[in-house]
């Protein structure tokens with residue numbers, strides 16, 4: 642793992658959460674992006690070498706909607722940047738972690754991502770992400 646790439650926070654409503662986090666972090670949100678495969682809208686803030694990712698659900702069946710219904714708003718996942726996501730997925734599966742997606746998928750902010758089930762990481766949902774480099 643190279644570093645903590647971002648921390649994901651599930652929010653009810655980006656319209657309220659974006660200015661609140663701008664006030665908290667004393668910096669502007671540098672990007673918003675809809676990720677249709679995950680049924681979410683996201684907003685990003687840079688914090689030193691890492692990022693905060695706010696996630697708002699856009700569909701009742703999304704992971705974020707289910708999470709908020711069960712647990713309310715709050716810390717949702719930690720994302721680690723990796724050099725080679727396929728190699729890291731193989732390593733972690735071999736070490737007994739459950740991959741939620743068997744193949745890397747397109748995430749936000751130009752990344753390939755894979756999730757590890759929270760039951761294998763002391764109740765914390767883990768995201769692996771690798772930057773997509775232009776050929």
Ligand SMILES: CC[C@@H](C(=O)O)C(=O)SCCNC(=O)CCNC(=O)[C@H](O)C(C)(C)COP(=O)(O)OP(=O)(O)OC[C@H]1O[C@@H](n2cnc3c(N)ncnc32)[C@H](O)[C@@H]1OP(=O)(O)O
Nearest residue numbers: 649676679704707708717741748749754756759764765766
């Ligand atoms: C924007 C794209 C991307 C990026 O580029 O950064 C993202 O970050 S997308 C983020 C949203 N997407 C995901 O979270 C995808 C991965 N998650 C899942 O596939 C599911 O949420 C899950 C983890 C497999 C759980 O789904 P499911 O089993 O269908 O839902 P339940 O609600 O029944 O949960 C089962 C169990 O797991 C607990 N849980 C759920 N989410 C989390 C979480 N984020 N952290 C910790 N624990 C979580 C949930 O509370 C249930 O526990 P029990 O009630 O004790 O059974």
Ligand SMILES: [Co+2]
Nearest residue numbers: 649694720768
């Ligand atoms: Co994320």
